[in-house]
Amino acid sequence: MRLEYPLILINFKSYREASGKKALELARTAQKVSRDTGLTIAVAPQLTDLHFVAANVEIPVFSQHVDDVSPGSYTGHVTLEAVKDAGAIGTMINHSERRVRADQVDVIVKRARELSLVTVVCTNTPEVTAAMAALGPDIVAIEPPELIGTGIPVSKAKPEVVTSSVELVRRINPAVKVLCGAGITTGEDVAAALRLGTVGVLLASGVVKAKDWEKAIRELVEPILKRA
Numbered sequence: 001m002r003l004e005y006p007l008i009l010i011n012f013k014s015y016r017e018a019s020g021k022k023a024l025e026l027a028r029t030a031q032k033v034s035r036d037t038g039l040t041i042a043v044a045p046q047l048t049d050l051h052f053v054a055a056n057v058e059i060p061v062f063s064q065h066v067d068d069v070s071p072g073s074y075t076g077h078v079t080l081e082a083v084k085d086a087g088a089i090g091t092m093i094n095h096s097e098r099r100v101r102a103d104q105v106d107v108i109v110k111r112a113r114e115l116s117l118v119t120v121v122c123t124n125t126p127e128v129t130a131a132m133a134a135l136g137p138d139i140v141a142i143e144p145p146e147l148i149g150t151g152i153p154v155s156k157a158k159p160e161v162v163t164s165s166v167e168l169v170r171r172i173n174p175a176v177k178v179l180c181g182a183g184i185t186t187g188e189d190v191a192a193a194l195r196l197g198t199v200g201v202l203l204a205s206g207v208v209k210a211k212d213w214e215k216a217i218r219e220l221v222e223p224i225l226k227r228a
């Protein structure tokens, strides 16, 4: 599946509000807004919900994590092959809440490419973003961990972190797309992220914990529609 941009990637994390049947409800809500607006809205459900969600929606579905192991005797691990079989189009790697070593990122990115899986490598500083871009993922997502879940958007609180990351990626590997995340909750936060040179956002609590998911997602994409 070829991803279109801008991209809104909603990470369900381990929130109870978006697990089990509710994971599919939220994914279908995202799909409804995506169909109405023509914008790419992707979801990253918990692993236990991945196949269930991917089998019942047409929007892009990502795994939140994979391990750097091949199929075989690896109890409790998650292989790229398994998330592909489950219907994911790609995977996040190295989220600040699920860190892996740089050498593991390197292995995963290379193997994901062989399997035509999209890779979203999460980073915490411009320097780490530059290092991860050199490994050739499809996407890097710069997210200062201290802003995660705060509702204080990185695109306004730390714009320089975003612009530095965009600039470094442009220099080191211009084929890599840049998302930003952490504290993104409003359409203006998304618009600010796009103005800073990213191609979209990675977010979680602003949608998952919203009382009205559809209203929250529509509000997020409104400014993008105005740009079009």
Ligand SMILES: O=C[C@H](O)COP(=O)(O)O
Pocket (backbone or CB within 6 Å): 011, 143, 147, 148, 149, 150, 151, 181, 182, 183, 184, 202, 203, 204, 205, 206
């Ligand atoms: O994966 C999403 C990021 O950790 C941001 O989380 P947040 O939108 O709740 O701040």
